[in-house]
Amino acid sequence: MTSRRPLVLGNWKLNCDHVQAVHLVTELALRLRGADVGGVDVGVAPPFTDLRSVSSVLEAEQVDVALVAQHASEHDEGAFTGEVAVSMLHRLGVTYVLAGHSERRRYFHMDDETVARTAAAVRRGGCVPVVCVGETADEREEGRTEEVLERQLRAALGGLDDVDAERLVVAYEPVWAIGTGQSATPEDAEAAASFLRGVAKGPLGDGADRLRVLYGGSVDGDNAGDLVAPDDVDGLLVGGASLSAQAFTAVVTGVADCYRSRARSPRR
């Protein structure tokens, strides 16, 4: 029997300077402490410049929220102006690093190979990569969703020297659902998550049953519980709603309620 704890990560993107970040995470800590969210792993991904301040607040408030980075360099050190190495993030207390978010793929030309090298660097540097995959609206309309997901995930896993499910998270984020207000249905999220787990079985074998697969795309407090109800969806990657402590707490609460009501914690 294996267990997969639900995981909810908030991606703040290019929002909040370090002063605003302190306000947001302080309110979040207060709200989470007052909410019934035991059993759910939670993390926030502020901009790099906020990480130290956010980490100090989390430590002072003694609230169990993981620090997440939105991106990292594929390089460990050297003459790469403007880059941030995973070891630097790890030293700041970062646990998870997003690898290949669709906005990095789209606006910063991250291809599958770069995502694979980044995921490998994240593991080398002591953090857990959250490999983001997802099809565009056109790819979906052309019936190519599975082809795209398989290509993206296989490439990312191919870059890892040992594939240990506990040190890896996969996020299914259909590009058409990100920031559009048009979330995937729980059925679509489950179909994609189950497909991705199947693809992961190649390199991971039975370890794929321990792999956490998240869904992301227009998640809010109203749809969070429904989206994690299916078997293969183990949590959520949240953008817009994570910029409000109230809305993000509602998402985490929705996940906790779902797991409690279905008595599926821990989940197989």
Ligand code: PEP
């Ligand atoms: C994201 O950027 O990862 C995301 C899921 O954004 P949103 O929740 O705003 O759709």
